[in-house]
Amino acid sequence: MVSIKDVARLAGVSDKTVSRVVNKEPNVHADTLQRVEAAIASLGYVPNMAARLIRSNRSRTFGIITDFISTTPYSGDIVRGIQDWANANGRTVFLANTNGSHERERETWRTFQSHRIEGVLFVTMYHRVIDPEPDDVQIPTVLVNCRPGSKKSNVSIEPDDFQGSRDLTRHLLGRGHRRIGYIRLNPRLLGAELRYEAFRETVRDAGLCERDIDVRLGMDGEIGEENNYVFAAAREILTQPKRPTAIVCGNDEMALQVYIAALGLGLNIPNDVSIVGFDDFRTVSHALKPELTTAALPYYDLGYCGAERLERLLEGEDLEPKHAMLPCRLIERGSVGAV
Amino acid sequence: MVSIKDVARLAGVSDKTVSRVVNKEPNVHADTLQRVEAAIASLGYVPNMAARLIRSNRSRTFGIITDFISTTPYSGDIVRGIQDWANANGRTVFLANTNGSHERERETWRTFQSHRIEGVLFVTMYHRVIDPEPDDVQIPTVLVNCRPGSKKSNVSIEPDDFQGSRDLTRHLLGRGHRRIGYIRLNPRLLGAELRYEAFRETVRDAGLCERDIDVRLGMDGEIGEENNYVFAAAREILTQPKRPTAIVCGNDEMALQVYIAALGLGLNIPNDVSIVGFDDFRTVSHALKPELTTAALPYYDLGYCGAERLERLLEGEDLEPKHAMLPCRLIERGSVGAV
DNA sequence: TTGTAGGCGTTATCAT
DNA sequence: ATGATAACGCCTACAA
Numbered sequence: 166m167v168s169i170k171d172v173a174r175l176a177g178v179s180d181k182t183v184s185r186v187v188n189k190e191p192n193v194h195a196d197t198l199q200r201v202e203a204a205i206a207s208l209g210y211v212p213n214m215a216a217r218l219i220r221s222n223r224s225r226t227f228g229i230i231t232d233f234i235s236t237t238p239y240s241g242d243i244v245r246g247i248q249d250w251a252n253a254n255g256r257t258v259f260l261a262n263t264n265g266s267h268e269r270e271r272e273t274w275r276t277f278q279s280h281r282i283e284g285v286l287f288v289t290m291y292h293r294v295i296d297p298e299p300d301d302v303q304i305p306t307v308l309v310n311c312r313p314g315s316k317k318s319n320v321s322i323e324p325d326d327f328q329g330s331r332d333l334t335r336h337l338l339g340r341g342h343r344r345i346g347y348i349r350l351n352p353r354l355l356g357a358e359l360r361y362e363a364f365r366e367t368v369r370d371a372g373l374c375e376r377d378i379d380v381r382l383g384m385d386g387e388i389g390e391e392n393n394y395v396f397a398a399a400r401e402i403l404t405q406p407k408r409p410t411a412i413v414c415g416n417d418e419m420a421l422q423v424y425i426a427a428l429g430l431g432l433n434i435p436n437d438v439s440i441v442g443f444d445d446f447r448t449v450s451h452a453l454k455p456e457l458t459t460a461a462l463p464y465y466d467l468g469y470c471g472a473e474r475l476e477r478l479l480e481g482e483d484l485e486p487k488h489a490m491l492p493c494r495l496i497e498r499g500s501v502g503a504v
Numbered sequence: 505m506v507s508i509k510d511v512a513r514l515a516g517v518s519d520k521t522v523s524r525v526v527n528k529e530p531n532v533h534a535d536t537l538q539r540v541e542a543a544i545a546s547l548g549y550v551p552n553m554a555a556r557l558i559r560s561n562r563s564r565t566f567g568i569i570t571d572f573i574s575t576t577p578y579s580g581d582i583v584r585g586i587q588d589w590a591n592a593n594g595r596t597v598f599l600a601n602t603n604g605s606h607e608r609e610r611e612t613w614r615t616f617q618s619h620r621i622e623g624v625l626f627v628t629m630y631h632r633v634i635d636p637e638p639d640d641v642q643i644p645t646v647l648v649n650c651r652p653g654s655k656k657s658n659v660s661i662e663p664d665d666f667q668g669s670r671d672l673t674r675h676l677l678g679r680g681h682r683r684i685g686y687i688r689l690n691p692r693l694l695g696a697e698l699r700y701e702a703f704r705e706t707v708r709d710a711g712l713c714e715r716d717i718d719v720r721l722g723m724d725g726e727i728g729e730e731n732n733y734v735f736a737a738a739r740e741i742l743t744q745p746k747r748p749t750a751i752v753c754g755n756d757e758m759a760l761q762v763y764i765a766a767l768g769l770g771l772n773i774p775n776d777v778s779i780v781g782f783d784d785f786r787t788v789s790h791a792l793k794p795e796l797t798t799a800a801l802p803y804y805d806l807g808y809c810g811a812e813r814l815e816r817l818l819e820g821e822d823l824e825p826k827h828a829m830l831p832c833r834l835i836e837r838g839s840v841g842a843v
Numbered sequence: 844t845t846g847t848a849g850g851c852g853t854t855a856t857c858a859t
Numbered sequence: 860a861t862g863a864t865a866a867c868g869c870c871t872a873c874a875a
Binding site for chain 2: 244
């Protein structure tokens with residue numbers, strides 16, 4: 166591998182002068198500069214970050230730790246957001262996936278530390294509470310899409326499921342719906358409770374009472390191998406004599422099943438029944454006809470802002486609030502009608 | 505940051521002895537070993553990879569370059585496969601996303617080179633041909649989910665779209681279907697041609713003729729903002745007097761739209777019409793009722809095997825064939841009936 | 844404006 | 860079995 170010395174020799178200067186050129190330091194004669202730059206180009210010299218790091222102790226790298234990948238399709242957007250921020254700010258990114266194993270997570274922290282990574286973004290693939298590992302390793306960390314469970318008070322950034330669900334519910338109420346079905350997410354998901362609470366509170370504030378809403382559990386069990394009651398629940402809700410005029414689904418995947426159930430019963434969406442989802446899984450929400458009204462999770466921004474917060478943390482800034490929330494955006498498409 | 509010298513001092517040995525312990529070299533007395541390990545633990549020493557790299561010239565890192573993220577939901581599995589291989593083989597992984605920008609790609613190669621990354625996995629998010637950049641940088645590279653377009657002969661690994669489509673078509677023929685509709689993928693996708701060719705060849709070999717099949721274009725235009733004709737095409741196919749008994753869809757997203765169209769027309773799946781997809785987007789294929797018969801792309805294995813190939817490339821092995829293919833797996837669920 | 848000496852944390856080499 | 864010394868590529872501090 167060609168080093169700074171090779172360049173120096175070719176350009177007929179000392180290695181320090183080459184170093185000056187590479188780091189754009191002042192006080193280099195124009196002629197010298199040209200000779201050095203020519204030598205760099207002709208040899209294809211690229212600075213060795215490792216050598217640089219050893220002196221400066223600044224690796225300019227972040228690490229990303231993810232727990233699971235691909236249970237939710239669009240959460241790769243979080244990683245994309247982090248990268249875009251990193252690119253724009255001269256940082257490079259290590260990636261590690263734990264597959265949910267604490268053993269692997271421990272190893273990962275050590276590996277990252279051995280690379281002298283300056284900060285870590287701990288990214289979970291669904292919104293949840295994590296019980297942080299006992300810290301053998303102390304690298305500044307920002308939690309993305311999750312929040313710390315116990316005493317530990319890490320900086321974090323999360324989507325505002327509550328606000329998203331409230332907006333969806335208000336949208337329905339605004340269109341005149343007064344009898345509403347609700348299909349709940351797997352209770353193991355943090356979003357399940359937040360979205361459900363927002364729904365209850367919002368319909369109550371609007372003056373609806375218990376018998377105006379019809380709540381069913383859509384899924385439960387281990388994430389990734391859950392029991393799925395959505396299709397059956399949707400059929401039950403929709404075959405009642407006095408069926409609701411709208412159904413709120415825990416997410417778009419559930420909404421898809423409700424569509425299938427409704428269409429199978431010969432119902433028209435949105436004339437016979439309105440449907441809303443959550444998450445904006447575009448593969449689903451765009452493909453459904455009519456397209457699905459839903460709330461988009463701010464995945465990309467979670468990553469981008471998370472990286473930004475990490476940088477500020479490293480600069481010693483005091484982050485207030487420690488736990489930031491990013492709003493979900495209501496996306497009106499065709500699946501909601503007026504009553 | 506605690507260094508090998510601190511450990512040596514505390515353990516009362518030379519730094520080289522500590523180095524031996526850390527690297528599990530032989531010829532260390534049991535007592536010494538214990539003392540050193542105790543010192544390492546009590547100081548929380550973690551080796552500095554940068555310093556190690558500077559001497560050994562082996563970074564033990566791979567880089568992943570992705571083009572787009574999140575257009576296809578499950579392609580994050582490729583990255584997961586790479587990581588699992590890396591974890592199992594003591595390598596750490598850098599990640600960079602180009603968002604399709606050549607400028608960014610160029611920078612990325614340089615950044616990777618400055619980190620002395622030993623090999624690169626170039627991952628595309630849909631199966632396609634790439635026109636490789638003029639190589640300023642020479643790092644051993646394996647193409648994953650894509651193949652080199654021009655003269656350049658990189659090692660690559662791809663899914664076998666042709667075989668997957670042939671298996672799906674044979675499955676339909678085996679169930680007695682003789683009038684079959686086909687909805688084509690966006691022609692810009694490499695999979696579009698491969699899947700379509702396999703379909704044509706397979707039905708022809710089975711003795712069907714042109715008027716037995718009904719082929720429509722499902723999408724075209726720029727990836728990510730394509731024109732979508734699927735729903736309309738499906739309705740046309742299904743409202744013909746002599747409609748096909750089965751429809752083959754370019755992918756699961758299209759199959760979803762065909763479901764919606766069929767159900768909206770009051771048709772029963774699979775009694776009135778059978779449907780098959782491609783890709784096994786589980787968010788869709790599992791949520792549909794009946795669940796969708798499809799062909800799963802070997803995303804995870806593409807990543808895992810791609811990393812393995814890269815390692816062998818680095819070891820100087822001669823990879824034959826240079827362009828490997830991984831099979832797609834037929835997944836029978838409920839959307840195909842017998843005629 | 845340019846160069847020299849020394850050191851960062853680690854490993855290779857050679858000695859003891 | 861253990862240690863001394865040099866070297867890796869670069870940068871800091873200082874000198875010329």
